[in-house]
Amino acid sequence: MKIAVLSGKGGTGKTLVSVNLAAAIAPSVYLDCDVEEPNGHLFFRPKSIQREAVTVKIPAVDETKCNACRTCVEFCKFHALAMVGTRWMLFDDICHSCGGCTLLCPQQALHEVEKSIGEIQTGTSEGVTVRTGWLDPGQSSGVPIIRKLFAAESPLDQPMIVDCPPGSACIVMDSIRDADYCILVAEPTLFGLHNLKMVHELVRLFQKPHGVILNKCIEGDNPSKDYCLEQGITILESIPFDKTIGRLNSNGRILARELPQYHEMFTRLHQKIREVAGYETAADSER
Amino acid sequence: MKQLLILSGKGGTGKTTVASAFIKLSQARAYADCDVDAPNLHLVMQNLPVLDRTDYYGLPKAQIYTDQCIECDLCRQHCRFEAIHVNGTYQVDPFACEGCGVCAAVCPVRAIELKPATAGELMLYGDDRSVFSTAQLKMGSGTSGLLVTEVKKRLMAAAPSAELAIIDGSPGIGCPVIASISGVDLVLIVAEPSLSGISDLDRIVLTAAKFQTPVAVCINKADTNEGNAALIESFCEERGIPFTGRIPFDPMAVQAINTGRTIVDLDCPAGDAVREVFSKTLIQLGKGKSLTILSKKE
Numbered sequence: 118m119k120i121a122v123l124s125g126k127g128g129t130g131k132t133l134v135s136v137n138l139a140a141a142i143a144p145s146v147y148l149d150c151d152v153e154e155p156n157g158h159l160f161f162r163p164k165s166i167q168r169e170a171v172t173v174k175i176p177a178v179d180e181t182k183c184n185a186c187r188t189c190v191e192f193c194k195f196h197a198l199a200m201v202g203t204r205w206m207l208f209d210d211i212c213h214s215c216g217g218c219t220l221l222c223p224q225q226a227l228h229e230v231e232k233s234i235g236e237i238q239t240g241t242s243e244g245v246t247v248r249t250g251w252l253d254p255g256q257s258s259g260v261p262i263i264r265k266l267f268a269a270e271s272p273l274d275q276p277m278i279v280d281c282p283p284g285s286a287c288i289v290m291d292s293i294r295d296a297d298y299c300i301l302v303a304e305p306t307l308f309g310l311h312n313l314k315m316v317h318e319l320v321r322l323f324q325k326p327h328g329v330i331l332n333k334c335i336e337g338d339n340p341s342k343d344y345c346l347e348q349g350i351t352i353l354e355s356i357p358f359d360k361t362i363g364r365l366n367s368n369g370r371i372l373a374r375e376l377p378q379y380h381e382m383f384t385r386l387h388q389k390i391r392e393v394a395g396y397e398t399a400a401d402s403e404r
Numbered sequence: 405m406k407q408l409l410i411l412s413g414k415g416g417t418g419k420t421t422v423a424s425a426f427i428k429l430s431q432a433r434a435y436a437d438c439d440v441d442a443p444n445l446h447l448v449m450q451n452l453p454v455l456d457r458t459d460y461y462g463l464p465k466a467q468i469y470t471d472q473c474i475e476c477d478l479c480r481q482h483c484r485f486e487a488i489h490v491n492g493t494y495q496v497d498p499f500a501c502e503g504c505g506v507c508a509a510v511c512p513v514r515a516i517e518l519k520p521a522t523a524g525e526l527m528l529y530g531d532d533r534s535v536f537s538t539a540q541l542k543m544g545s546g547t548s549g550l551l552v553t554e555v556k557k558r559l560m561a562a563a564p565s566a567e568l569a570i571i572d573g574s575p576g577i578g579c580p581v582i583a584s585i586s587g588v589d590l591v592l593i594v595a596e597p598s599l600s601g602i603s604d605l606d607r608i609v610l611t612a613a614k615f616q617t618p619v620a621v622c623i624n625k626a627d628t629n630e631g632n633a634a635l636i637e638s639f640c641e642e643r644g645i646p647f648t649g650r651i652p653f654d655p656m657a658v659q660a661i662n663t664g665r666t667i668v669d670l671d672c673p674a675g676d677a678v679r680e681v682f683s684k685t686l687i688q689l690g691k692g693k694s695l696t697i698l699s700k701k702e
Contacts, residue, residue, distance in 0.1 A: 126442050127575045128416010132600065153576035154413050154607060156600035194463055194505055194518075210582075215484050215504030254607055255614035257549065257579035283415045283442070283575045290499055307662050308420065308444045315442060318543050335655075338662065367598030367629040 119277045120390060121296035123319075125312025127154070127283040129302045130332035130356070133366055135280040136160045138300075141373040141383035143244030146277040148266050150292040152235065152250035152259035157280050159369045163240025163247040171250070171262045172231035173214045178205040182226035189218035189227060210257055235262050237269065243374070246271070263291045276387070289319065298394045299327040300353065305339035313341050317350065326394050328353040330386075351393060354386055405434070405566055406689055407588040411573040411581065411612075413604030415442065417596045418624035421657055423572040424448040424666040425678045430686075434566035436559045437538040438552045438584040439574040440524065445538060448664055452529035452536055455562070460539060460551055462523030463503030466496045472515035479507035479516060524551055528558055535563040549579035556584070568689075577611040585612060590689045591619045592648065597632035605636065609645065619645055620688045622681045626650035648684035651677040 122135040136157050139147040149157040176189070176198075185203040197212040198205070209232060219227040235252040248269060250262040259282070271277055281292040293299055299320045303313040313329070320327040328351035331342055335358045345352050356362070365372055372379035410426070412419045420437075423445060427435050437445035468479070470493040480488040487500035488507060496507075498521070508516040523545040529536040537559035541548050552574070559569060571588065574580040585591065591612050595605045605621065612619045621640050626633045633650060640647040654674035660667050667675040 126415035126444075128414055128596075151576075153578045153581075154600075154604045156414075156603060159599045159603060192505065192509065194503055213502055213504060215502065215506050216482070217504055217506040217509060220482065220506065221509055252578065254577055254610040255582070257582055259578055288578070304416075306658055307447055307664070311444060311447060312442050315543065322543055335658075340662070363628055367596075367601075367632060369599040 118298070118391070118394070119279060119296045120298050120300060121279040121281055121293045122300045122302060123281040123289060123293065123316050124283060124302040125316040126308070129304045129309065129312070130330075131283070131302050132156045132160070132280055133332070133362075133372075134300060134302050134330055135278045136371055137373040137379060137383045138386060139245050139278040140243070140371045141380050142276055142387045144272070144275050145244070146246045146248065146271045146275050148277060148279045149247075149249040150263050150266060150279055151282040152252040152262045153282060155249045155251060158238070158247060158249045160371050161240075161242035161245060161247045162369075163238075163242045166238050166240040169237045169239070170233050171235045171237060171265050172233050173261050174216065174229040175209050175212050175214060175232045176207060176218050176227045177230045179226050179228070180205070182224045184224055184226075186223060189222055192217050192221055210255070214261075235259070237262065237265055239269070246275070258288070260288055260291050263288065267295060290323070293320070293323060293325060296325055298390050299325045300390070301327055301329045302332050303329055303341035304333050305331065305335060305341055307340055310340040310344055313344060317348070327351075328390070328393060331355040333358040353389055354382065405560070405564075405569055406590075407569045407571060408685070408689055409438075409571045409573050409584055409588040409591045410594060411584075411591050411608055412575065412594040412596075413577065413608040414596070414600070415439075415575040417594045417601065418651070418657070419594050420444045420448070420572055421661060421667060422592070422594050422622070422624065422651070422678060422681070423570060425668045425675070426570050426682055426685075428666045428668050429679065429682045430568055430570065432566070432568050432570045433534045434559055434563035434569040435534070435536050435571065436555050436569065437572045438555055438580065439572060440539045440541045440548050440551045440555065440580060441574060443538050443540055445572045446527075446529075446536070448661060448666055449536055452531055452534065454527065455530045455535075456526075456528040458526045459522045460524040460526050460554060461520045462545060462550060464518035465498050465501045465503055465521045466505070466507050467517050467519045468494045468496055469515045469517070470494065472513055474513050474515070476512060478510045478512065482506050482510050526551075526554060526558060528562060530562060535559060535566070537562065548574070549583040552580045552583035553586075556587070577607050581608075581611065582615070585615050585617050588617060590685070591617055592685050593619055593621045594624050595621055595636050597623055597626055597629040597636060599632065602632065602635060602639065605639065609643070618688070620648050620685055621645055622648045622651065622685070624651045625653040627652045646684070646688045648688065649677060649681040651681060
């Protein structure tokens with residue numbers, strides 16, 4: 118079962134929830150898809166790390182064949198190519214690797230080369246397979262890294278927890294496409310509500326079963342909770358605003374490994390998700 | 405015009421809280437929200453009338469005319485984004501399509517066209533004093549970098565004579581962040597005193613360095629982990645990054661935001677601290693060139 122954890126925005130506790138869930142239900146697989154700012158590894162401190170480069174294809178020119186016909190430049194929708202006089206130029210940061218320029222070049226002057234944009238690190242931490250995607254600073258899109266994270270082989274019988282990037286753009290969609298269930302983490306503020314509404318729209322768009330964890334709950338108004346009640350969204354858990362959590366979390370400790378009540382809470386959460394997702398009966402028998 | 409961009413590597417660190425306070429303190433005539441995925445600044449800066457609301461067209465999306473399609477499969481084979489599926493007929497998944505046009509180019513019977521698609525909405529608010537540019541990306545659309553560029557362009561066009569522009573950035577280090585960094589004079593990074601926050605800070609500093617943009621750092625919720633806050637200060641010292649101060653964790657900040665106010669509208673410790681951060685940041689921003697705003701201290 119693949120469970121995606123998302124929040125619309127960083128800082129709401131996405132990593133807290135996914136790390137603790139994966140730790141509580143080990144053996145499991147934890148995928149850190151927040152490839153721009155991966156943090157899960159700081160908690161797991163995985164051992165025996167294996168690294169794998171992630172590359173994308175970009176065009177390169179054979180100047181002896183190029184006759185500056187500009188076919189490629191005119192084709193490129195991303196304006197990643199230019200012809201300065203008769204000199205062919207590539208702005209590789211904005212190339213989307215669609216391959217069109219190489220395919221259409223009448224002189225066959227272009228070919229594709231691999232460019233590294235980041236890497237994937239895989240290690241283990243007390244029964245959790247920790248897989249982290251890293252985008253190199255200065256590179257624009259982490260989507261190829263996320264695709265590679267998902268493509269890597271995982272033990273099928275183990276639940277997979279996907280720590281999604283913040284927001285609701287292309288990179289998030291790639292992270293939830295294969296999810297069986299989505300956990301939305303929400304804060305009790307107006308900002309929190311605004312972001313919750315956005316990811317809620319996203320999971321509805323993708324027709325994913327979903328539920329909400331209310332994080333950092335304090336006494337008083339909780340606009341996010343009101344929204345869940347009004348919309349009939351399952352509230353899976355309410356995590357209090359608690360200085361102990363804050364301290365352990367900011368020092369990179371895993372609650373479920375240190376405090377029995379949190380181990381219990383995240384185990385219960387997993388059980389609840391399996392029940393509401395109807396996973397126990399339906400999907401298990403497909404395997 | 406001097407452009408100050410506020411970034412954090414991650415959301416939730418208080419970027420918008422700091423940005424909104426800065427806008428209040430500087431009485432900035434020009435400001436923008438470049439977090440087009442999850443814009444929040446309008447929630448605290450909501451009293452300006454709408455000047456303009458425009459649909460934003462990102463890259464087009466492919467459309468297959470099934471009555472002309474001969475099912476040769478060339479489009480599907482050449483699509484690098486796995487955006488073409490066969491479900492009885494050939495169809496384009498609009499979420500996966502990046503609008504590159506390869507499918508249309510290889511189609512032997514011209515059954516594929518690229519069609520404009522709205523990817524979001526651009527909003528410009530303002531009155532005779534100030535201008536606020538923001539946008540909202542449509543759910544599930546890509547191309548947020550292009551939209552960020554558009555938000556900034558509209559801000560500059562609407563307030564060409566403003567001395568200072570304050571830009572609330574987006575989380576991460578990817579395309580929207582790169583688009584927002586381009587052309588700014590200083591990036592103020594709002595860091596959080598956690599191991600995650602330190603890791604994020606490091607990566608955003610590296611990203612700004614790639615684009616040769618000067619950075620300054622402040623810490624929000626600094627007292628939630630004094631040890632990590634000290635680590636961040638020494639991180640800045642080692643790298644020669646100007647440090648502009650610590651803002652304490654303050655429950656009043658949540659209250660301010662929830663009632664649509666900024667932290668300097670309330671009398672609270674976070675508000676006091678952010679004033680200090682503001683004046684130190686302006687000094688960094690004004691280095692080499694004098695800002696009249698510097699002399700306008702209360």
